[in-house]
Amino acid sequence: MAKRKRKEKHEEHMDESWLIPYADLLTLLLALFIVLFAMSSIDANKFQMLARAFNSTFEGGTGIMEYPSPLPDGEMEELDVTKTEPKEQQDQEHEKLKEAEKKINDYISKKGLNDKLKTSLTDEGLLITINNDILFESGSVYVRKRDEDLAKEISQLLVMEPPRSIIVSGHTDNIPIQNAQYDSNWELSVMRAVEFMKLLLTNPSLSPELFSAKGYGEFKPISSNKTTEGRQKNRRVEILILPLVQKGQQNPVSS
Structure with a gap:
């Protein structure tokens, strides 16, 4: 009986050459998602770093990182605030506050209030002092009815673009308060700051979230309490307009 020839079964090997382009496609997709994430963050530095990294990795043909920026020429530099040195930012903000000070001083002169209001540009910001x-x-x-219009006019002077944070503080002399409603000069100064701030905020162009009120009582005098003139100077309301960029701060404050 003739032996049957067995057909040898040869295992068929799957062609795996498709894996290479598939892996390349996945890598490109990953790169695309990273780029989209970087663009959504509008972080100029990160985008440019990614661009250089991917341009050096993916070569040949037109790549997804062919252009160094998702924005037209020049706009990337405008967005990249980190290119501006903190000192330069502070100088620019100082000039803005000087312009605001001039505007307020012009108002003071026009109204003949030089002996009642004054301004000073300090390291903390632009300070307006009101007797x-x-x-x-x-x-x-409570602000006297006849002086409410003055408070509202001052509020117009505080409108700036972009808006700045503002601190309203109350101060008194050292004569103990003789009033059953308030226990101390400290409490009186706090409530005066709050009431004055409320009048300022009747101006719809000012943002309440940027305002705060403080009371210092007699504890931050600017003159001697031994004289009538000195005590009069110590009884005051101060408005401090804070700069967008403060000393020791690396980036601008947001608005």
Whole structure:
């Protein structure tokens, strides 16, 4: 009986050459998602670093990173605020506050209020000092009716673009308060700052979230309390306009 020839079964090997382009495609997709994420963050430095990295990795043909920026020429530099040195930013903000100070001083001169209001540009920001005697009756926290218009006019001077944070603070002399409604000069100064701030914020162009109020009582005098003139100077409301960029800060404040 003739032996049957067995047909040898040869295992068929699958062609795996498709794996290489598939892997390349996955890598490109990953690169695309990273680029899209970088673009959504609008981080100029990160995008440019990614661009250089991928351009050096993927060669040949037109790549997804062919262009160094997703924005037209020049706009990347405008967005990249990190290119501006902190010192330069502070100088620019100082000039902005000087312009605001001039505007306020022009108003003070026009209204003949030189002995009642004054401004000073300090390391903290632009400070406006208002004599309490033109705002409040003795022992009262409410701005006098006849002076409400003055407070509202001052509020117009605080409108800036972009808006700045503003601190309103109240101060008194060291004469103990004789008022059953308030226990101390400290409490009186706090409430005066709050009431004055509320009047400022009747201006719809000002943002309440940028305002805060403080009260210092008699504890931050600017003159001697031993004289009538000195005590009058110590009774005051101060408005501090903070700069967008402060000393020791690396990047601008947001708005």
